[in-house]
Amino acid sequence: MKEFAFIKSLKNLSSADGLHGIGDDAVLTDGLLIAKDIVAEGVHFTKYAPLQNIIFRLFTANVSDIAAMGGQAEKALLGVALPSTLNKEKLTEAVRYACSYYDIKLIGGDTTSSISHFFASLTIIGSPSENILTRNGAKEGDEVYLSRPVGGAAAMLARELAGERVYEHYLYKAETELGEYLGGFGVNSCIDISDGLGRDASHIAEASGVRIELDSRLIPEYGISDAVSSGEEFALLFTVPKSRAKEMEELIHRDLKRPVYRIGKVKKGAGVFMDGEDISEKGWEHG
Amino acid sequence: MKEFAFIKSLKNLSSADGLHGIGDDAVLTDGLLIAKDIVAEGVHFTKYAPLQNIIFRLFTANVSDIAAMGGQAEKALLGVALPSTLNKEKLTEAVRYACSYYDIKLIGGDTTSSISHFFASLTIIGSPSENILTRNGAKEGDEVYLSRPVGGAAAMLARELAGERVYEHYLYKAETELGEYLGGFGVNSCIDISDGLGRDASHIAEASGVRIELDSRLIPEYGISDAVSSGEEFALLFTVPKSRAKEMEELIHRDLKRPVYRIGKVKKGAGVFMDGEDISEKGWEHG
Numbered sequence: 001m002k003e004f005a006f007i008k009s010l011k012n013l014s015s016a017d018g019l020h021g022i023g024d025d026a027v028l029t030d031g032l033l034i035a036k037d038i039v040a041e042g043v044h045f046t047k048y049a050p051l052q053n054i055i056f057r058l059f060t061a062n063v064s065d066i067a068a069m070g071g072q073a074e075k076a077l078l079g080v081a082l083p084s085t086l087n088k089e090k091l092t093e094a095v096r097y098a099c100s101y102y103d104i105k106l107i108g109g110d111t112t113s114s115i116s117h118f119f120a121s122l123t124i125i126g127s128p129s130e131n132i133l134t135r136n137g138a139k140e141g142d143e144v145y146l147s148r149p150v151g152g153a154a155a156m157l158a159r160e161l162a163g164e165r166v167y168e169h170y171l172y173k174a175e176t177e178l179g180e181y182l183g184g185f186g187v188n189s190c191i192d193i194s195d196g197l198g199r200d201a202s203h204i205a206e207a208s209g210v211r212i213e214l215d216s217r218l219i220p221e222y223g224i225s226d227a228v229s230s231g232e233e234f235a236l237l238f239t240v241p242k243s244r245a246k247e248m249e250e251l252i253h254r255d256l257k258r259p260v261y262r263i264g265k266v267k268k269g270a271g272v273f274m275d276g277e278d279i280s281e282k283g284w285e286h287g
Numbered sequence: 288m289k290e291f292a293f294i295k296s297l298k299n300l301s302s303a304d305g306l307h308g309i310g311d312d313a314v315l316t317d318g319l320l321i322a323k324d325i326v327a328e329g330v331h332f333t334k335y336a337p338l339q340n341i342i343f344r345l346f347t348a349n350v351s352d353i354a355a356m357g358g359q360a361e362k363a364l365l366g367v368a369l370p371s372t373l374n375k376e377k378l379t380e381a382v383r384y385a386c387s388y389y390d391i392k393l394i395g396g397d398t399t400s401s402i403s404h405f406f407a408s409l410t411i412i413g414s415p416s417e418n419i420l421t422r423n424g425a426k427e428g429d430e431v432y433l434s435r436p437v438g439g440a441a442a443m444l445a446r447e448l449a450g451e452r453v454y455e456h457y458l459y460k461a462e463t464e465l466g467e468y469l470g471g472f473g474v475n476s477c478i479d480i481s482d483g484l485g486r487d488a489s490h491i492a493e494a495s496g497v498r499i500e501l502d503s504r505l506i507p508e509y510g511i512s513d514a515v516s517s518g519e520e521f522a523l524l525f526t527v528p529k530s531r532a533k534e535m536e537e538l539i540h541r542d543l544k545r546p547v548y549r550i551g552k553v554k555k556g557a558g559v560f561m562d563g564e565d566i567s568e569k570g571w572e573h574g
Contacts, residue, residue, distance in 0.1 A: 036396060036397050042401075042402035107314045
């Protein structure tokens with residue numbers, strides 16, 4: 001639920017309860033978080049990619065949208081348009097695996113045939129934590145955090161696009177545990193990395209009306225350029241008031257036995273900069 | 288949300304709150320009715336069909352699923368995969384029209400490109416009425432009702448498939464007002480006609496463990512054979528205890544200023560018969 005230039009054009013149809021509508025990772029309505037992602041063969045995956053991996057990434061993208069809002073994904077509806085050559089048993093197995101991995105109950109869906117390519121749509125329903133995390137809550141003085149190293153997806157995608165049958169980047173996991181934890185803790189803003197660190201940080205900067213300054217020396221990475229532009233990472237990027245940052249790091253370390261990475265600061269102004277260079281447009285164009 | 292042989296195969300993932308899961312028109316979860324339909328170019332519509340009509344029918348199919356459960360459609364998430372040739376302004380206008388017609392708020396969605404055909408997926412969220420109408424509540428002795436004449440969609444579809452540019456059947460309306468009214472009144476079972484009267488009646492018969500006997504002389508129609516097999520009509524088929532049938536007819540006449548049509552009876556047994564002939568398999572194969 002990221003690329004909605006078209007959907008956004010339907011402006012006066014798009015305010016959800018006047019609260020969190022189009023523009024965040026998921027929408028909050030009737031006390032539920034709902035996200036929807038679609039994927040198409042030839043755009044999001046090649047016909048050689050294993051069904052298991054394609055379906056897993058579709059689930060991950062949706063589950064990650066809920067995690068980035070601080071919630072927990074619980075239920076799903078799946079729609080598929082199936083070319084006659086598609087192996088339905090493998091598809092069933094792939095859906096079963098993804099549901100099982102993320103502990104999601106499949107509650108409905110629709111199946112049809114396709115005279116050309118494979119197309120799938122997933123609607124995810126999640127329950128919010130105490131706090132709804134959005135993109136527009138970053139405040140001047142916040143510390144900026146990244147949940148884990150990024151860049152690997154871009155590196156593997158490059159190999160896939162060069163013809164190698166590399167599909168491990170489809171299996172990156174959504175940050176379900178951390179997302180829910182941050183929702184309980186209540187950070188100021190949060191987004192998942194699906195368009196690239198540069199561009200996703202700029203979504204926060206724009207929505208919050210702030211400037212984000214990142215320090216390349218702090219970024220856990222597989223290579224700086226990859227780290228900035230690699231999409232579909234599903235790491236979380238979030239900002240926390242300086243006064244609560246140390247407490248948050250310690251709690252996450254204690255309760256989740258993992259680190260998170262402080263990578264920069266929120267300042268007055270606009271845009272996203274790394275070591276002074278504007279990186280707000282650096283990202284991955286998908287679909 | 289009709290053809291879910293594949294989805295159904297995911298049995299142990301499919302029980303929604305133990306209440307109404309896969310098998311009904313929509314699913315009831317967290318106090319909401321949710322339905323999802325997908326359509327694909329070349330399967331549900333031809334590339335000559337006007338976008339306005341394609342999108343309207345996609346909305347109608349989903350809204351009708353909510354109406355058939357006795358609820359009211361309120362919000363939607365739309366996913367589209369767009370070929371480069373598709374006119375985005377016309378699509379926006381089509382979505383705006385459908386949302387406006389059915390008084391639905393678009394709260395989210397996802398847009399991507401398609402390297403081949405046009406695909407669309409709609410998720411509809413509705414609020415239930417006092418009673419949730421299902422397919423499995425028909426009882427021996429119930430009267431069987433149809434909300435309006437059927438058969439026109441099949442006749443026009445035949446002309447479209449013969450090459451005529453006839454797309455008016457895409458504009459059939461969902462029975463929103465009646466569905467909600469029946470939900471308030473509390474009929475025993477309800478379904479919308481999307482697969483054809485014969486087959487949809489058999490969905491009720493199977494789910495309820497009863498036999499349905501229809502009388503051809505009672506059926507309001509454009510031609511009996513069309514009436515039995517015409518799908519995508521979005522009329523409602525419902526059953527009411529004999530003791531409440533007259534009261535219901537009178538209330539609908541008084542409050543909605545319209546008729547509904549008594550077309551048969553619910554008996555002990557199995558299957559769907561018209562004048563003694565088994566019509567349970569007569570329907571329209573789509574997708």
